[in-house]
Amino acid sequence: MTETKVALVTGAGQGIGRGLALKLAGDGFDIAVVDLPFQTDKGQSVVEEVKALGRNALFVSADVSKRADIVAAVETAAIELGSFDVMVNNAGIVQVKPIEEITEEELNKIFAINVNSVVFGIQAASAKFKELGKRGKIISAASIAAIKGFPILGAYSASKFAVRGITQAAAQELAPAGITVNAYAPGIVGTGMWEVIDQRLHEINGKPLGQNLKENVDSIALGRIETPEDVAGVVSFLASPNSDYVTGQVLLVDGGMLYN
Ligand SMILES: NC(=O)C1=CN([C@@H]2O[C@H](COP(=O)(O)OP(=O)(O)OC[C@H]3O[C@@H](n4cnc5c(N)ncnc54)[C@H](O)[C@@H]3O)[C@@H](O)[C@H]2O)C=CC1
Ligand SMILES: CC(=O)C(C)=O
Numbered sequence: 001m002t003e004t005k006v007a008l009v010t011g012a013g014q015g016i017g018r019g020l021a022l023k024l025a026g027d028g029f030d031i032a033v034v035d036l037p038f039q040t041d042k043g044q045s046v047v048e049e050v051k052a053l054g055r056n057a058l059f060v061s062a063d064v065s066k067r068a069d070i071v072a073a074v075e076t077a078a079i080e081l082g083s084f085d086v087m088v089n090n091a092g093i094v095q096v097k098p099i100e101e102i103t104e105e106e107l108n109k110i111f112a113i114n115v116n117s118v119v120f121g122i123q124a125a126s127a128k129f130k131e132l133g134k135r136g137k138i139i140s141a142a143s144i145a146a147i148k149g150f151p152i153l154g155a156y157s158a159s160k161f162a163v164r165g166i167t168q169a170a171a172q173e174l175a176p177a178g179i180t181v182n183a184y185a186p187g188i189v190g191t192g193m194w195e196v197i198d199q200r201l202h203e204i205n206g207k208p209l210g211q212n213l214k215e216n217v218d219s220i221a222l223g224r225i226e227t228p229e230d231v232a233g234v235v236s237f238l239a240s241p242n243s244d245y246v247t248g249q250v251l252l253v254d255g256g257m258l259y260n
Pocket of ligand 2: 094143144145150186187188189193
């Protein structure tokens with residue numbers, strides 16, 4: 001009998017998170033699809049897609065900016081799916097605003113969703129791994145904006161730099177328990193998030209809708225927009241035994257935009 005392996009993916013109702021859920025299901029993981037309550041229908045569709053791949057799945061509604069929600073989601077995944085092996089802190093939001101206009105409320109919101117959630121996710125997952133005696137893997141969403149600050153994405157860039165810092169620190173703290181902590185740094189991915197960015201940039205700089213997206217895509221060495229599947233290839237590696245000797249890293253998967 002093969003051992004059950006369970007991965008939890010936050011923000012898995014759409015976009016990159018959905019792509020990660022399907023890829024990890026293809027890799028043999030049962031999947032906890034986590035997203036906000038208003039995404040329940042989309043989340044249930046992802047659950048059905050995972051089941052069509054022959055894996056078990058369930059939707060768990062949670063707001064990742066709330067610690068109790070994340071702890072409860074991890075608990076539900078472990079109990080209902082029978083194990084807990086990989087935590088993917090993928091959920092995030094973007095804000096597209098000049099730095100001089102960002103409000104205190106907006107700053108608190110983006111840090112609560114993009115940063116606090118990653119700390120809570122690391123806390124909840126490491127506690128569960130230790131309880132189950134697992135050498136688990138924690139994987140979080142960074143961005144090219146975690147490596148270089150982007151204008152008009154100042155608060156977003158700051159939040160993703162924070163994810164990089166937390167990843168490096170947590171990797172060192174959790175290494176003695178055999179838990180690895182890494183992050184993926186996508187570039188320009190064709191999801192709902194870039195629809196928001198393109199719309200807001202259009203409102204700010206007056207370029208026609210689609211133009212800001214096109215200019216960014218034109219700067220990608222590999223010459224095309226990134227897909228959730230492109231990101232999923234890297235996350236699949238980080239979730240697999242092939243990455244057992246990799247920790248504290250932020251892996252760029254951007255088609256050639258930034259170079260380290
Ligand atoms: N789209 C892009 O070009 C890039 C995206 N990323 C990062 O990848 C991650 C996923 O992004 P996309 O799929 O593109 O975005 P998206 O906007 O298409 O999907 C984000 C998902 O997160 C969920 N979510 C938002 N707030 C939440 C909360 N408080 N609790 C639970 N779920 C919540 C949304 O409901 C949605 O399903 C984000 O962390 C983003 O910052 C990083 C680099 C590039
Ligand atoms: C959404 C995002 O991370 C960028 C840099 O476009």
